[in-house]
Amino acid sequence: MTKVLGRSxxxxxLGEIMRERTLVAPRRxxxxxxxxxxxxxxxxxxxxxxxxxxxxxxxFPRTETLFTTVYKDGEVELxxxxxxxETVIFGIRPCDARGIAICDGPYLGDPPDSLWAQHREKTTLxxxxxxxxxxxxFCSSMGSAPNDSSNVDILLxxxxxxxxxxxxxxxxENLLQGVELKDSDVKPVAPSCDASVxxxxxxxxxxxxxxxxxxxxxxxxxIHCNICAYVCPTCYCFDIRDYKRGDVIERIRTWExxxxxxxxxxxxxxxxxxxxxxxxxxxxxxxxxxFPEQFGPLGCVGCGxxxxxxxxxxxxxxxxxxxxxxxxxVGQGSN
Amino acid sequence: xxxxxIEESTPNPFVPYPATLKSAVDLTIDVKLFTxxxxxxxxxxxxxxxxxxxxxxxxxxxAPFGLTSVAHRKEGLQFAIRRVGTVTNALHQxxxxxxLGVRGPFGNFFPLEDxxxxxxxxxxxxxxxxxxxPVVNTLIDNRNDYGNILILNAARSPRDLCFRxxxxxxxxxxxxxxELTVDxxxxxxxxxxxxxxxVVEELKPSPENTxxxxxxxxxxxxxxxxRLKQLGFGDEQIVTTLEGKMKCGLGKCFRCNVGEKYICRxxxxxxxxxxSGFIEQF
Amino acid sequence: xxxxxxxxxxxxxxxxxxxxTVECVIGYExxxxxxNARPAFIYDPADVERLVFDNTCSHxxxxxxxxxxxxxxxxxxxxxxxxxxxxxxxxKQLQRDNIYVIGVVCPGVVEWGWNKQSDKxxxxxxxxxxxxxxxxxxxxxxxxxxxxxxxxxxxxxxEAMSSEERAAFWQEQVExxxxxxxxxxxxxxxxxxxxxxxxxxxxxxxxxxxxGENLMWNTIRAFHLAGRCVACNECERVCPVNIPLSLLxxxxxxxxxxxxxxxxxxxxxxxxxLITFKKDEKLGIGE
Numbered sequence: 006m007t008k009v010l011g012r013s014x015x016x017x018x019l020g021e022i023m024r025e026r027t028l029v030a031p032r033r034x035x036x037x038x039x040x041x042x043x044x045x046x047x048x049x050x051x052x053x054x055x056x057x058x059x060x061x062x063x064x065f066p067r068t069e070t071l072f073t074t075v076y077k078d079g080e081v082e083l084x085x086x087x088x089x090x091e092t093v094i095f096g097i098r099p100c101d102a103r104g105i106a107i108c109d110g111p112y113l114g115d116p117p118d119s120l121w122a123q124h125r126e127k128t129t130l131x132x133x134x135x136x137x138x139x140x141x142x143f144c145s146s147m148g149s150a151p152n153d154s155s156n157v158d159i160l161l162x163x164x165x166x167x168x169x170x171x172x173x174x175x176x177x178e179n180l181l182q183g184v185e186l187k188d189s190d191v192k193p194v195a196p197s198c199d200a201s202v203x204x205x206x207x208x209x210x211x212x213x214x215x216x217x218x219x220x221x222x223x224x225x226x227x228i229h230c231n232i233c234a235y236v237c238p239t240c241y242c243f244d245i246r247d248y249k250r251g252d253v254i255e256r257i258r259t260w261e262x263x264x265x266x267x268x269x270x271x272x273x274x275x276x277x278x279x280x281x282x283x284x285x286x287x288x289x290x291x292x293x294x295x296f297p298e299q300f301g302p303l304g305c306v307g308c309g310x311x312x313x314x315x316x317x318x319x320x321x322x323x324x325x326x327x328x329x330x331x332x333x334x335v336g337q338g339s340n
Numbered sequence: 341x342x343x344x345x346i347e348e349s350t351p352n353p354f355v356p357y358p359a360t361l362k363s364a365v366d367l368t369i370d371v372k373l374f375t376x377x378x379x380x381x382x383x384x385x386x387x388x389x390x391x392x393x394x395x396x397x398x399x400x401x402x403a404p405f406g407l408t409s410v411a412h413r414k415e416g417l418q419f420a421i422r423r424v425g426t427v428t429n430a431l432h433q434x435x436x437x438x439x440l441g442v443r444g445p446f447g448n449f450f451p452l453e454d455x456x457x458x459x460x461x462x463x464x465x466x467x468x469x470x471x472x473x474p475v476v477n478t479l480i481d482n483r484n485d486y487g488n489i490l491i492l493n494a495a496r497s498p499r500d501l502c503f504r505x506x507x508x509x510x511x512x513x514x515x516x517x518x519e520l521t522v523d524x525x526x527x528x529x530x531x532x533x534x535x536x537x538x539v540v541e542e543l544k545p546s547p548e549n550t551x552x553x554x555x556x557x558x559x560x561x562x563x564x565x566x567r568l569k570q571l572g573f574g575d576e577q578i579v580t581t582l583e584g585k586m587k588c589g590l591g592k593c594f595r596c597n598v599g600e601k602y603i604c605r606x607x608x609x610x611x612x613x614x615x616s617g618f619i620e621q622f
Numbered sequence: 623x624x625x626x627x628x629x630x631x632x633x634x635x636x637x638x639x640x641x642x643t644v645e646c647v648i649g650y651e652x653x654x655x656x657x658n659a660r661p662a663f664i665y666d667p668a669d670v671e672r673l674v675f676d677n678t679c680s681h682x683x684x685x686x687x688x689x690x691x692x693x694x695x696x697x698x699x700x701x702x703x704x705x706x707x708x709x710x711x712x713x714k715q716l717q718r719d720n721i722y723v724i725g726v727v728c729p730g731v732v733e734w735g736w737n738k739q740s741d742k743x744x745x746x747x748x749x750x751x752x753x754x755x756x757x758x759x760x761x762x763x764x765x766x767x768x769x770x771x772x773x774x775x776x777x778x779x780x781e782a783m784s785s786e787e788r789a790a791f792w793q794e795q796v797e798x799x800x801x802x803x804x805x806x807x808x809x810x811x812x813x814x815x816x817x818x819x820x821x822x823x824x825x826x827x828x829x830x831x832x833x834g835e836n837l838m839w840n841t842i843r844a845f846h847l848a849g850r851c852v853a854c855n856e857c858e859r860v861c862p863v864n865i866p867l868s869l870l871x872x873x874x875x876x877x878x879x880x881x882x883x884x885x886x887x888x889x890x891x892x893x894x895x896l897i898t899f900k901k902d903e904k905l906g907i908g909e
Contacts (some may be wrong), residue, residue, distance in 0.1 A: 036864055067831035069355040076398045081439045085352035111592050119350035140737050215619050226661040230804035233863050242594045245587045246829050250401040259829050270424030271585045277622040295600045313736045316860035318653035318660035426822045
């Protein structure tokens with residue numbers, strides 16, 4: 006027996022939710038689909054592949070105040086930032102939910118990041134399983150699946166008479182309080198996604214290929230913008246800076262990526278990763294070597310956003326495939 | 341994992357402890373020795389030689405500096421800071437009484453407990469001597485636990501030598517020898533004029549039961565390392581501290597890594613044995 | 623999707639690499655979607671079969687020459703790209719004698735995107751006034767002699783809006799900006815070692831990714847390109863959130879054309895009017 010929620014019941018439930026909490030949902034804006042807070046159910050896009058930017062920004066905002074300082078008359082007052090509003094994200098895909106759970110590794114590792122922790126505590130995820138993966142998707146190659154419910158609080162799957170509902174966590178159950186679900190015979194269909202990207206053993210292959218000229222050649226066409234890192238659900242590097250307005254100083258953090266100039270440049274001018282090849286290699290080694298060695302999962306969930314967004318077609322799937330080949334050749338007398 | 345982390349209302353690890361600047365004394369033309377005191381007794385933290393802390397110039401920014409004081413001497417938190425960028429410039433302009441922020445301690449430390457019974461050879465170049473100063477002070481404070489101590493304090497010129505008066509004090513300790521050298525002298529300099537690696541060769545420290553700790557500009561380290569190896573030192577006997585651009589110090593912003601190692605958590609202290617095993621070589 | 627240019631480019635590349643005239647040929651190859659081109663760097667004559675030229679060859683390859691550290695390099699250029707080359711030569715960022723220019727008379731490129739199959743010409747190609755590369759060591763295709771007059775209808779439409787409408791329009795656009803700087807990185811005119819947005823002392827624009835700073839970022843960059851932007855429109859193509867950057871650049875392009883009768887990148891000696899000082903220049907003020 007599947008529990009099902011009809012489309013109009015879903016809409017009224019979402020309408021209820023947005024009265025007391027911030028409801029974040031996919032919205033069509035020109036040619037883009039973006040997660041934004043919505044004020045009415047009419048704004049929501051129910052039929053979409055995936056959003057152009059990942060929902061990580063509701064846990065790791067583009068810009069976030071870490072704490073404020075008031076330094077006046079020789080007195081210092083430090084106030085840590087507090088996240089007090091409850092948020093519900095509707096329409097998050099399994100790959101993106103996995104991305105957020107993966108970031109728990111570095112962010113909640115000792116010492117835990119209180120802002121990330123607060124966002125996580127105050128946010129409920131209503132996942133939406135994929136009924137048709139897009140051409141760039143490859144979650145099944147990266148340890149997930151189009152209907153993977155591991156990292157959401159509720160998983161909805163579109164079926165004939167509405168949405169099949171799976172309650173995953175207590176938080177999800179609480180959110181569904183008072184919502185009537187129908188029983189139905191319909192079985193949610195589990196579509197398949199690209200499982201052909203050879204990610205098995207990629208950690209070893211990357212390690213073996215570390216010094217290969219492949220990275221330098223790949224970096225030839227890379228323009229070292231930050232697009233891949235910013236659209237990615239698992240990229241979490243940031244910059245920190247102070248801003249003063251009158252007596253109030255805000256220490257903020259913003260998105261930054263290992264590809265930007267000056268990421269590793271120290272005062273005085275020395276930059277250990279000044280050349281393009283080692284900078285580009287850093288990105289892929291972080292995702293496919295350092296991250297899994299430290300935290301377990303690969304730092305890529307197969308959402309394919311970087312593949313779509315990269316202006317010069319640097320394609321992580323191609324790289325994984327190439328590196329498996331290159332790694333296999335190491336120690337066989339080839340260059 | 342989420343639940344445990346947030347159950348005890350997670351403290352914000354970015355918020356510094358408020359502190360006050362006690363003094364800022366010129367060491368060289370662009371290096372000052374800052375002494376800070378934490379405002380609240382409950383914020384005081386223990387730290388060991390090799391560790392570092394972030395100092396905030398409120399409104400300007402924050403940067404990491406090696407702790408050059410020794411915790412058990414209760415001399416306040418001391419940092420040798422060179423004026424080289426935005427934050428350090430702002431720090432250099434502060435007067436005693438100014439309020440600052442401190443976050444720490446971070447990083448690993450020199451395993452001085454493991455070095456007990458050994459001879460220690462210390463080579464510091466310019467401001468590179470700053471993280472070595474608490475090492476020397478700890479050794480001196482526990483003099484009988486260590487063998488011979490040989491210290492080489494090198495700099496570009498006499499004006500760039502740090503901690504000269506302390507060198508005189510250290511030389512008075514038993515079985516402790518202090519040598520100074522500069523790349524180029526001046527009218528008043530009566531001492532040795534030679535490059536640090538050449539002095540290492542001249543001094544010929546024996547690798548037998550010895551640990552060498554070297555800190556300084558990359559080029560000095562490179563050639564000193566060469567000489568030490570020629571003298572028979574193994575990579576695991578030579579220790580240094582690495583430097584990198586840091587922002588969080590918490591292993592989260594992933595900026596300070598050398599390959600899989602974070603300088604802020606796995607370092608900054610590493611043996612050359614470890615460094616040569618890093619997948620990424622800088 | 624191969625045209626006769628493909629064979630000519632491959633033959634030339636093979637020749638240049640085999641006789642050591644260049645160490646690298648920068649051209650195009652088909653990307654992982656099997657449809658759209660991406661930049662290709664060919665070092666080995668055996669690899670020239672990777673090179674293609676078709677109507678998805680949107681990228682401006684000229685900027686890559688700045689990374690080649692003076693090594694002799696061949697590059698495939700279209701009309702717009704040749705203006706970029708002229709700009710970099712005029713501003714002394716490149717040296718003519720270590721570049722072999724494979725010029726292509728380009729009929730226009732279509733909308734570019736991963737897995738995107740389009741027949742629609744890009745806006746800049748619809749408005750193109752320079753189909754024939756201005757600078758080349760070999761020219762593939764028949765030079766086009768008749769070029770249309772300038773068309774700034776899009777700018778006029780923008781100007782027809784009231785200030786409030788325009789302000790609201792740009793506010794909406796800059797809210798989307800994520801400061802990835804892809805526009806800057808793709809732009810051949812943006813080659814400053816320390817971009818103004820990265821300077822700390824003074825800090826011109828903060829790092830906050832927020833509408834105020836984003837507006838400053840995009841408008842100041844457009845101003846730095848006034849009289850220099852060669853209208854290759856790579857900035858707009860690479861933007862991941864589809865901000866219509868061409869409107870900013872073209873507004874200034876029109877201003878420069880009206881004030882100085884100047885088109886950027888038309889020769890390797892011409893210097894942009896806003897970075898030129900002429901003693902006898904009249905400003906039209908107080909005369």
